Amino acid sequence: MDKITALIVDDSSVMRKIVERSLRQAGIELEKVVEASNGAEALAAVQSNKIELILCDINMPVMDGLEFVRQAATIASAKGIPIVMITTEGSETHVVQALTAGARGYIRKPFTPDQVKEHVLPVLGKKP
Amino acid sequence: MNTDASLVTRSHEENWLPILELAVEEVFEIMVGCRVKVAEQSEHKPNEEFTAMVGLAGALCGILTVCCDAKTAGEVAKRMLGDTADSQQQVADALGEVCNMIAGNFKNKLAGTDGRCMLSVPTVISGGEYSFHSLAEGTSLEAVLLFEGAPIAVRLQLEH
Numbered sequence: 539m540d541k542i543t544a545l546i547v548d549d550s551s552v553m554r555k556i557v558e559r560s561l562r563q564a565g566i567e568l569e570k571v572v573e574a575s576n577g578a579e580a581l582a583a584v585q586s587n588k589i590e591l592i593l594c595d596i597n598m599p600v601m602d603g604l605e606f607v608r609q610a611a612t613i614a615s616a617k618g619i620p621i622v623m624i625t626t627e628g629s630e631t632h633v634v635q636a637l638t639a640g641a642r643g644y645i646r647k648p649f650t651p652d653q654v655k656e657h658v659l660p661v662l663g664k665k666p
Numbered sequence: 667m668n669t670d671a672s673l674v675t676r677s678h679e680e681n682w683l684p685i686l687e688l689a690v691e692e693v694f695e696i697m698v699g700c701r702v703k704v705a706e707q708s709e710h711k712p713n714e715e716f717t718a719m720v721g722l723a724g725a726l727c728g729i730l731t732v733c734c735d736a737k738t739a740g741e742v743a744k745r746m747l748g749d750t751a752d753s754q755q756q757v758a759d760a761l762g763e764v765c766n767m768i769a770g771n772f773k774n775k776l777a778g779t780d781g782r783c784m785l786s787v788p789t790v791i792s793g794g795e796y797s798f799h800s801l802a803e804g805t806s807l808e809a810v811l812l813f814e815g816a817p818i819a820v821r822l823q824l825e826h
Contacts, residue, residue, distance in 0.1 A: 549787060550766075552759045555747055556697070597766075597785055626770025631781025646774065647767045648696035 541569035542662070543588055547580040547603065548595040548624070553647075557593050557624060557654075564655035566591075566662070577601030581609055584616040591662060594641075596625040596632065604632075607639040620661035624649065682776075682822075687809045689772040690820050693764060694813065698745045702811040702818065710810050710817035714794045715739070716758070718765035721786035725779045728824035729800050730772070732765040736792070738816040754792060762788030768820060801825070 544561060546554045554573050561568060572587050574580040578601040580594065592610075596603035603623060610616040622643035623636045633644045643657040659666045687704050694702045716739040718732045734742075736757075743751035743760035751757060766788045773779045804826035810819050 550759050550763045552743070552746055552751075552756060553763050555750075597787055599787055626767055626774075626785060628770060628774040629779065629781040629783075647770060648693045650696055 541567040542590040543570040543572065544568055544591045544593065545572045545574060545580060545583050545587070545589045546593050547574045547577065547598070547606065548593075549575045549598040550595075551575075553595070553624075560649070560651045560654040561593070561658065563651035564658060566658065577603060577606030577609070580606050581613065581616075584610060584613065584619065589616075589619050591658070592619055592621040593624050593658075594621055596623060596627045596636070604635055604639055607636060607641050611640045622658055622661060682805075683807050683809060685775050686768075686772055686807055686820065686822060687811070689768050689775060690809060690811055690818075693767045693771055694811075697767060698742055698764065698813075700745055700813060702813050705810045705812045705817060707808060707810045707819075710812065712738070712810070712817040712819050714819070715792065716761055717791045717796075717798075718758075718761040718788055719790075720762075720765050720769040720788050722769060722773065722824075723784050723786070725782040726773060726776075726824060728804070728822065730765060730769040731798075731821045731823075732761060732768065732818060733821070734761070734813070734818040735816065738813055738818060741814060741816075758790040758792060762790045765790075772822070 546557050548554050558571050572583050574583050576598040594603045620642045623641050624645045626647045628646040642661040645657050656666045713735040714733040715736040720730050722728050739757050739761050743757040746760050773783050800823045805824045807822040810817050
């Protein structure tokens with residue numbers, strides 16, 4: 539698999555590190571990792587980097603993850619980038635909202651590296 | 667008032683402690699990489715030098731707190747981050763995330779909360795010289811679990 543640039547969006551720096559580690563444990567080779575602590579920072583990041591995968595929390599200050607997904611869908615540089623939500627908000631309602639807004643996958647916290655592999659590889663066109 | 671809120675089955679609140687304990691055990695096993703063991707509350711009281719809290723609003727309204735001593739909070743952060751967890755900010759961040767995941771895992775296990783209970787972002791207090799007053803003066807649940815032999819208290823206070 540080619541190395542990719544991933545954007546990890548979470549207001550917790552600890553969780554960003556854990557998500558990055560989980561991606562590597564899932565066998566996803568990362569060329570570069572861009573971090574953002576809320577949706578507004580993430581919108582800026584997708585416009586100034588060539589992002590190929592986005593992992594995004596929902597509950598964040600400034601701009602939450604659902605709003606980020608909605609706004610990203612309107613930005614040319616973000617169109618087509620697969621977005622996978624990683625969040626404690628595990629209700630069916632949130633899953634439907636995220637997928638309707640344009641997310642391609644949904645992982646509930648707490649999560650294992652195997653769950654990351656299972657949900658992220660397919661959106662990259664790979665078999666888990 | 668949405669009567670569906672009542673289907674969060676307040677009549678079953680007495681059964682929520684095992685669900686809370688399970689939620690804590692899963693978060694520690696999966697995200698911290700360590701098993702925790704339920705302990706007798708009366709025998710184990712943590713020195714509450716770190717307190718993480720997450721608010722709940724909607725079908726469940728109240729606050730969930732996770733309290734432990736500074737050494738335990740540091741060990742939790744190291745387990746999550748490796749030896750790079752060296753600042754108080756990272757320790758607080760790690761404990762806040764643990765609290766956030768416990769709250770989310772707990773509410774996701776309850777029938778009837780689907781989409782109608784929101785969580786706040788976590789807040790973490792370091793230092794034990796404070797008094798805690800919650801306006802959620804209804805049900806109170808407390809679980810004490812041992813992490814590497816040290817007690818961690820998880821409390822859920824809900825408004826009636």
